[in-house]
Amino acid sequence: MTSDRKGAARFLVPGAVLIVSALQLYRLWVMRSSGVLELGGGEWLLLLVAVGVVWPVGTCFALRTVLGLSGGRLAFGMLGVAAIGLFPWVAIAGLSPRDVVFLAFAPALVGGFVAAWQARPGGRALWGVSGLLAITSVILLWGASSRGVGQLPDESGAQAAGEVLLATALRLPAAWMGALLVLVGVVCALLDGRGRSWVWVHLAVGVAYVLAAAPGIPVVGAATLTWLPSAPLMAACLGVSGTFLGARGAAELTTSAQARIPWTGVRTAVGVAMVVVVVVLSGRGLISAVITTGLG
Numbered sequence: 001m002t003s004d005r006k007g008a009a010r011f012l013v014p015g016a017v018l019i020v021s022a023l024q025l026y027r028l029w030v031m032r033s034s035g036v037l038e039l040g041g042g043e044w045l046l047l048l049v050a051v052g053v054v055w056p057v058g059t060c061f062a063l064r065t066v067l068g069l070s071g072g073r074l075a076f077g078m079l080g081v082a083a084i085g086l087f088p089w090v091a092i093a094g095l096s097p098r099d100v101v102f103l104a105f106a107p108a109l110v111g112g113f114v115a116a117w118q119a120r121p122g123g124r125a126l127w128g129v130s131g132l133l134a135i136t137s138v139i140l141l142w143g144a145s146s147r148g149v150g151q152l153p154d155e156s157g158a159q160a161a162g163e164v165l166l167a168t169a170l171r172l173p174a175a176w177m178g179a180l181l182v183l184v185g186v187v188c189a190l191l192d193g194r195g196r197s198w199v200w201v202h203l204a205v206g207v208a209y210v211l212a213a214a215p216g217i218p219v220v221g222a223a224t225l226t227w228l229p230s231a232p233l234m235a236a237c238l239g240v241s242g243t244f245l246g247a248r249g250a251a252e253l254t255t256s257a258q259a260r261i262p263w264t265g266v267r268t269a270v271g272v273a274m275v276v277v278v279v280v281l282s283g284r285g286l287i288s289a290v291i292t293t294g295l296g
Contacts (some may be wrong), residue, residue, distance in 0.1 A: 092238055
Protein backbone atom coordinates (compact mmCIF):
# COMPACT_ATOMS: atom_id res chain seq x y z
CA MET A 1 0.00 0.00 0.00
CA THR A 2 2.82 2.35 0.82
CA SER A 3 4.40 1.95 -2.61
CA ASP A 4 0.99 2.45 -4.22
CA ARG A 5 0.51 5.71 -2.35
CA LYS A 6 3.97 6.89 -3.31
CA GLY A 7 3.26 6.02 -6.93
CA ALA A 8 -0.01 7.93 -6.83
CA ALA A 9 1.68 10.88 -5.14
CA ARG A 10 4.07 11.24 -8.08
CA PHE A 11 1.11 12.09 -10.30
CA LEU A 12 -0.37 14.72 -7.96
CA VAL A 13 1.64 17.68 -9.19
CA PRO A 14 1.51 16.87 -12.95
CA GLY A 15 -2.19 16.15 -12.55
CA ALA A 16 -2.76 19.49 -10.82
CA VAL A 17 -0.88 21.32 -13.57
CA LEU A 18 -2.97 19.57 -16.24
CA ILE A 19 -6.23 20.41 -14.43
CA VAL A 20 -5.29 24.07 -14.11
CA SER A 21 -4.12 24.17 -17.73
CA ALA A 22 -7.38 22.63 -18.98
CA LEU A 23 -9.42 25.05 -16.85
CA GLN A 24 -7.49 28.03 -18.19
CA LEU A 25 -7.95 26.89 -21.80
CA TYR A 26 -11.68 26.39 -21.22
CA ARG A 27 -12.02 29.90 -19.79
CA LEU A 28 -10.05 31.27 -22.74
CA TRP A 29 -12.43 29.50 -25.11
CA VAL A 30 -15.42 31.03 -23.25
CA MET A 31 -13.79 34.44 -23.56
CA ARG A 32 -13.45 34.05 -27.31
CA SER A 33 -16.93 32.56 -27.76
CA SER A 34 -18.52 35.45 -25.86
CA GLY A 35 -16.92 37.97 -28.20
CA VAL A 36 -14.68 39.56 -25.58
CA LEU A 37 -11.58 38.26 -27.33
CA GLU A 38 -11.22 38.94 -31.04
CA LEU A 39 -7.72 38.14 -32.23
CA GLY A 40 -6.02 36.85 -35.35
CA GLY A 41 -4.67 33.33 -35.65
CA GLY A 42 -1.11 34.14 -34.61
CA GLU A 43 -2.10 36.15 -31.54
CA TRP A 44 -4.66 33.52 -30.56
CA LEU A 45 -2.02 30.79 -30.71
CA LEU A 46 0.35 32.87 -28.60
CA LEU A 47 -2.31 33.31 -25.93
CA LEU A 48 -3.15 29.60 -25.97
CA VAL A 49 0.47 28.70 -25.27
CA ALA A 50 1.01 31.51 -22.74
CA VAL A 51 -2.16 30.90 -20.72
CA GLY A 52 -2.48 27.14 -21.09
CA VAL A 53 1.18 26.08 -20.86
CA VAL A 54 3.69 28.79 -19.89
CA TRP A 55 1.68 30.30 -17.04
CA PRO A 56 0.69 27.09 -15.15
CA VAL A 57 3.98 25.25 -15.74
CA GLY A 58 6.12 28.29 -14.94
CA THR A 59 4.12 29.05 -11.81
CA CYS A 60 4.41 25.44 -10.63
CA PHE A 61 8.19 25.65 -11.05
CA ALA A 62 8.31 28.98 -9.20
CA LEU A 63 6.16 27.71 -6.32
CA ARG A 64 8.62 24.87 -5.84
CA THR A 65 11.77 27.00 -5.97
CA VAL A 66 10.55 30.24 -4.38
CA LEU A 67 8.09 29.00 -1.74
CA GLY A 68 9.48 25.49 -1.28
CA LEU A 69 6.16 23.76 -1.93
CA SER A 70 6.29 20.11 -2.97
CA GLY A 71 4.10 17.02 -3.20
CA GLY A 72 0.53 17.49 -2.10
CA ARG A 73 1.18 21.05 -0.89
CA LEU A 74 2.39 22.02 -4.35
CA ALA A 75 -0.52 20.25 -6.04
CA PHE A 76 -3.07 22.03 -3.88
CA GLY A 77 -1.11 25.26 -4.20
CA MET A 78 -1.80 25.17 -7.92
CA LEU A 79 -5.40 25.98 -7.02
CA GLY A 80 -4.20 29.52 -6.40
CA VAL A 81 -3.31 29.76 -10.09
CA ALA A 82 -6.91 29.01 -11.04
CA ALA A 83 -8.46 31.22 -8.36
CA ILE A 84 -6.69 34.52 -9.09
CA GLY A 85 -8.44 36.25 -11.96
CA LEU A 86 -6.49 39.49 -12.30
CA PHE A 87 -3.98 37.54 -14.33
CA PRO A 88 -4.50 36.35 -16.98
CA TRP A 89 -8.14 37.38 -17.50
CA VAL A 90 -8.06 41.11 -16.75
CA ALA A 91 -4.73 41.24 -18.58
CA ILE A 92 -6.18 39.58 -21.69
CA ALA A 93 -9.19 41.90 -21.70
CA GLY A 94 -7.18 45.07 -21.11
CA LEU A 95 -3.67 44.61 -22.50
CA SER A 96 -2.05 43.70 -25.78
CA PRO A 97 -1.29 39.98 -26.35
CA ARG A 98 2.43 40.81 -26.25
CA ASP A 99 2.16 42.10 -22.70
CA VAL A 100 0.13 39.08 -21.60
CA VAL A 101 2.80 36.74 -22.98
CA PHE A 102 5.58 38.68 -21.23
CA LEU A 103 3.78 38.56 -17.89
CA ALA A 104 3.04 34.84 -18.33
CA PHE A 105 6.78 34.21 -18.29
CA ALA A 106 7.32 36.18 -15.06
CA PRO A 107 6.96 33.23 -12.62
CA ALA A 108 9.34 31.07 -14.65
CA LEU A 109 11.90 33.90 -14.71
CA VAL A 110 11.62 34.39 -10.96
CA GLY A 111 11.87 30.66 -10.30
CA GLY A 112 14.89 30.28 -12.56
CA PHE A 113 16.72 33.17 -10.96
CA VAL A 114 16.03 31.92 -7.44
CA ALA A 115 17.14 28.38 -8.34
CA ALA A 116 20.41 29.74 -9.73
CA TRP A 117 20.91 31.99 -6.72
CA GLN A 118 20.29 29.15 -4.26
CA ALA A 119 22.92 27.06 -6.02
CA ARG A 120 25.57 29.61 -5.00
CA PRO A 121 27.38 28.93 -1.71
CA GLY A 122 25.79 31.05 0.96
CA GLY A 123 23.22 32.53 -1.42
CA ARG A 124 20.06 34.11 -0.08
CA ALA A 125 16.92 33.77 -2.15
CA LEU A 126 15.28 36.81 -0.58
CA TRP A 127 17.75 39.26 -2.03
CA GLY A 128 17.76 37.37 -5.30
CA VAL A 129 14.00 37.69 -5.66
CA SER A 130 14.09 41.37 -4.74
CA GLY A 131 16.75 42.17 -7.30
CA LEU A 132 15.13 40.14 -10.05
CA LEU A 133 11.72 41.70 -9.46
CA ALA A 134 13.19 45.17 -9.74
CA ILE A 135 14.91 44.35 -13.05
CA THR A 136 12.05 42.31 -14.48
CA SER A 137 9.46 44.95 -13.59
CA VAL A 138 11.33 47.59 -15.57
CA ILE A 139 11.64 45.27 -18.59
CA LEU A 140 8.03 44.13 -18.54
CA LEU A 141 6.44 47.49 -17.82
CA TRP A 142 8.52 49.52 -20.23
CA GLY A 143 6.41 50.27 -23.26
CA ALA A 144 3.46 48.11 -22.18
CA SER A 145 0.31 49.14 -23.99
CA SER A 146 -3.43 48.96 -23.47
CA ARG A 147 -5.53 46.98 -25.94
CA GLY A 148 -7.90 49.89 -26.42
CA VAL A 149 -10.45 49.20 -23.69
CA GLY A 150 -11.77 52.75 -23.85
CA GLN A 151 -11.92 55.33 -21.11
CA LEU A 152 -12.25 53.53 -17.80
CA PRO A 153 -14.07 55.45 -15.05
CA ASP A 154 -11.82 57.01 -12.42
CA GLU A 155 -12.07 55.63 -8.91
CA SER A 156 -11.46 57.06 -5.48
CA GLY A 157 -8.45 55.95 -3.51
CA ALA A 158 -10.71 54.08 -1.08
CA GLN A 159 -12.46 52.22 -3.92
CA ALA A 160 -9.17 51.15 -5.49
CA ALA A 161 -7.73 50.07 -2.13
CA GLY A 162 -10.85 48.02 -1.45
CA GLU A 163 -10.43 46.31 -4.79
CA VAL A 164 -6.89 45.28 -3.88
CA LEU A 165 -8.21 43.68 -0.70
CA LEU A 166 -10.97 41.87 -2.61
CA ALA A 167 -8.58 40.60 -5.33
CA THR A 168 -10.39 42.54 -8.02
CA ALA A 169 -9.89 45.72 -10.04
CA LEU A 170 -11.48 48.26 -12.41
CA ARG A 171 -14.93 48.18 -10.76
CA LEU A 172 -15.31 44.47 -11.49
CA PRO A 173 -17.08 42.09 -9.07
CA ALA A 174 -15.13 40.84 -6.07
CA ALA A 175 -13.14 37.60 -6.31
CA TRP A 176 -14.10 36.23 -2.91
CA MET A 177 -12.28 32.91 -3.21
CA GLY A 178 -9.14 34.56 -4.57
CA ALA A 179 -9.23 37.17 -1.81
CA LEU A 180 -9.56 34.47 0.87
CA LEU A 181 -6.61 32.48 -0.48
CA VAL A 182 -4.43 35.59 -0.75
CA LEU A 183 -5.32 36.61 2.81
CA VAL A 184 -4.41 33.18 4.18
CA GLY A 185 -1.19 33.24 2.16
CA VAL A 186 -0.26 36.66 3.56
CA VAL A 187 -0.88 35.57 7.15
CA CYS A 188 1.14 32.36 6.72
CA ALA A 189 4.02 34.18 5.04
CA LEU A 190 4.19 36.77 7.81
CA LEU A 191 4.05 34.12 10.53
CA ASP A 192 6.71 31.69 9.29
CA GLY A 193 8.71 33.89 6.91
CA ARG A 194 8.43 31.65 3.84
CA GLY A 195 7.56 33.89 0.91
CA ARG A 196 7.42 37.01 3.07
CA SER A 197 9.06 39.05 0.31
CA TRP A 198 5.98 38.43 -1.85
CA VAL A 199 3.82 40.17 0.76
CA TRP A 200 5.85 43.35 0.31
CA VAL A 201 5.89 42.97 -3.47
CA HIS A 202 2.10 42.53 -3.48
CA LEU A 203 1.71 45.56 -1.24
CA ALA A 204 3.94 47.70 -3.47
CA VAL A 205 2.08 46.64 -6.62
CA GLY A 206 -1.22 47.28 -4.85
CA VAL A 207 -0.17 50.84 -3.99
CA ALA A 208 0.87 51.38 -7.62
CA TYR A 209 -2.55 50.11 -8.78
CA VAL A 210 -4.35 52.49 -6.41
CA LEU A 211 -2.38 55.44 -7.75
CA ALA A 212 -3.08 54.41 -11.36
CA ALA A 213 -6.80 53.69 -10.86
CA ALA A 214 -7.44 56.81 -8.76
CA PRO A 215 -5.71 59.62 -10.67
CA GLY A 216 -7.39 62.24 -8.50
CA ILE A 217 -5.22 61.41 -5.49
CA PRO A 218 -3.31 64.65 -4.76
CA VAL A 219 0.40 64.84 -5.64
CA VAL A 220 0.94 61.10 -6.26
CA GLY A 221 -2.08 60.16 -8.42
CA ALA A 222 -1.82 59.30 -12.12
CA ALA A 223 -3.13 62.76 -13.05
CA THR A 224 0.07 64.21 -11.56
CA LEU A 225 2.51 61.35 -12.13
CA THR A 226 1.68 60.84 -15.78
CA TRP A 227 4.46 58.27 -16.19
CA LEU A 228 2.63 55.74 -14.01
CA PRO A 229 1.63 52.52 -15.87
CA SER A 230 -2.05 52.05 -16.74
CA ALA A 231 -4.53 50.62 -14.24
CA PRO A 232 -5.16 47.45 -16.33
CA LEU A 233 -1.42 46.75 -16.41
CA MET A 234 -1.02 47.21 -12.66
CA ALA A 235 -4.08 45.02 -12.08
CA ALA A 236 -2.43 42.28 -14.15
CA CYS A 237 0.81 42.62 -12.16
CA LEU A 238 -1.25 42.42 -8.98
CA GLY A 239 -2.56 39.11 -10.27
CA VAL A 240 0.97 37.79 -10.75
CA SER A 241 2.06 38.62 -7.19
CA GLY A 242 -1.32 37.54 -5.82
CA THR A 243 -0.95 34.12 -7.43
CA PHE A 244 2.08 33.30 -5.27
CA LEU A 245 0.23 34.30 -2.11
CA GLY A 246 -2.99 32.61 -3.21
CA ALA A 247 -1.09 29.40 -3.93
CA ARG A 248 0.43 29.49 -0.45
CA GLY A 249 -3.03 30.04 1.02
CA ALA A 250 -4.57 27.15 -0.95
CA ALA A 251 -1.76 24.81 0.11
CA GLU A 252 -2.09 25.74 3.78
CA LEU A 253 -5.89 25.52 3.92
CA THR A 254 -6.08 22.15 2.22
CA THR A 255 -3.18 20.41 3.94
CA SER A 256 -4.18 21.79 7.36
CA ALA A 257 -7.70 20.40 6.93
CA GLN A 258 -6.36 17.02 5.84
CA ALA A 259 -3.86 16.84 8.70
CA ARG A 260 -6.69 16.83 11.23
CA ILE A 261 -8.28 13.72 9.70
CA PRO A 262 -6.76 10.35 10.69
CA TRP A 263 -8.40 8.26 7.95
CA THR A 264 -6.70 8.14 4.56
CA GLY A 265 -9.88 7.72 2.55
CA VAL A 266 -11.57 10.66 4.26
CA ARG A 267 -8.45 12.83 3.80
CA THR A 268 -8.52 12.08 0.08
CA ALA A 269 -12.23 12.90 -0.12
CA VAL A 270 -11.68 16.18 1.72
CA GLY A 271 -8.87 17.10 -0.66
CA VAL A 272 -11.00 16.37 -3.72
CA ALA A 273 -13.94 18.27 -2.25
CA MET A 274 -11.80 21.33 -1.57
CA VAL A 275 -10.45 21.24 -5.11
CA VAL A 276 -13.99 21.21 -6.49
CA VAL A 277 -15.12 24.01 -4.17
CA VAL A 278 -12.18 26.26 -5.03
CA VAL A 279 -12.49 25.66 -8.78
CA VAL A 280 -16.26 26.26 -8.81
CA LEU A 281 -16.28 29.30 -6.54
CA SER A 282 -13.22 30.90 -8.13
CA GLY A 283 -15.03 30.96 -11.47
CA ARG A 284 -17.72 33.27 -10.09
CA GLY A 285 -17.52 37.01 -9.60
CA LEU A 286 -14.47 38.55 -11.22
CA ILE A 287 -13.49 35.74 -13.59
CA SER A 288 -17.05 35.09 -14.77
CA ALA A 289 -17.58 38.80 -15.44
CA VAL A 290 -14.34 39.28 -17.38
CA ILE A 291 -14.52 36.20 -19.61
CA THR A 292 -18.16 36.87 -20.59
CA THR A 293 -18.38 40.67 -20.79
CA GLY A 294 -14.81 41.98 -20.64
CA LEU A 295 -14.00 45.14 -18.71
CA GLY A 296 -17.43 46.64 -19.32
